[in-house]
Amino acid sequence: MALRGMPDIDSVMKERLALIGSWAALVAGFTGEHVGEPRLIITLVGSPLLHVDFKFVRAGDFAERVEDPDVLWDRDGHLADALAKHPPTLPSLELQWIEDRFWIWVHYGATKLGRGELFEVIGFLTYLREAVLGPPAARRVGAPPRGVRHLESIAPEEARDLRATVCGYDRHDAGRAFLAGVELYRRWRDDAGAAVRRHRDAERLAVQYLHDVIDRTE
Template identity: 45%
Template sequence: MLNTLPDLHRSFAEQLKLKLQSDSRIHSLLAGGSFIHGGVYQYSDLDFVVVIDPLYYDEIMAQRMAFAGTLGHLLHAFTGEHVGEPRLLICLFGPELLHVDLKFITLDMLTQRVEEPAVLFTRDNDALKRQLAKFCAHWPNMTPEWFESRAWIWLHYAVVKLGRGELFEALGMLSFFREQVLGPMLFRRANLPQRGVRRIEALGIDPDGLLTSTLATHDRHSVGI
């Protein structure tokens, strides 16, 4: 699996795997994101799930920054409260820049997941398989009713901002609307997991350029069309 990655990504993943294999506190190393959604290429980030022995979970969680610092030249890192995931550590490594997400969990926490991970290593394959088999991954797709109940309120909010002359706010709202409504609806139409506006160009699911028609410049007329 790792031998298909770009050199930078492969080198980091291999070093991470070796380091965690030598740490008896680590139960398993799993991968998600681009590993399982169309492959990793030059501009991809890396998404890892570090499964920790429950006896050492609090210890490692308290030392996450230092832990990440042992994995390479860590430039900066912060936790993922802004995306509702405080167990996540979002890292930037260098000198050749690489974005790496590390989520720290215990085996019991694997029951709630949005995708089936790739297993890079585990100390107990049977226990991992049993835990993964308890629940199926559930991607958080939204229903037509969800879109309907929100779309008009969000659009009205954008119109109000335009009316006030707050063009940056209106432009931001249009971007938000593409990510939360229009993009996911295009994915829904294509019977694909709803992923905002991710890879819409590569997937070719907007052949009529509907999203492009919502792009605007910092101009009242452009925003209001």
């Protein structure tokens, strides 16, 4: 919902759950600080039970988006004007940002594997898929880089490759999945054709450390 020129917007933001409850059969709802978006209200409504997100923004902020929405109601045309003047902007994918961090992350994850902290390793591999592997996988097919969201449908070949990075609660399986993630990163980084300053020493040392850890766990 876009709020235009309202002097009492602060009070509206405090009453969002009550407003939603007047529009739909609200079962439960909470604000979206955990995803960095406090304007968002994440709800269950029903019956039938549905997950519905409500985002309250000023009309002036409505143009900031990554895709065009379907406008169901626009009282005075301000939303249409904002959309027409400002095309959607895809989030950027900073491959250099990833390269600057990736090999430190590899070493960090390898230390967890060496200690047998498998829950940590499993969570770490999930993070790599979300932050490092999912975004370039989506960009390979021209889709917005949004972690691994919808990857099975928008990039089925890349999603099949990512299966190798999933492991069970087993040190050998975790090491195999870790190495698969490293190789996927290398391949997709090189395929991107972008000008990335590579940290070759860090790469060599971190990968060797990972292999040493895996060899000790076998």
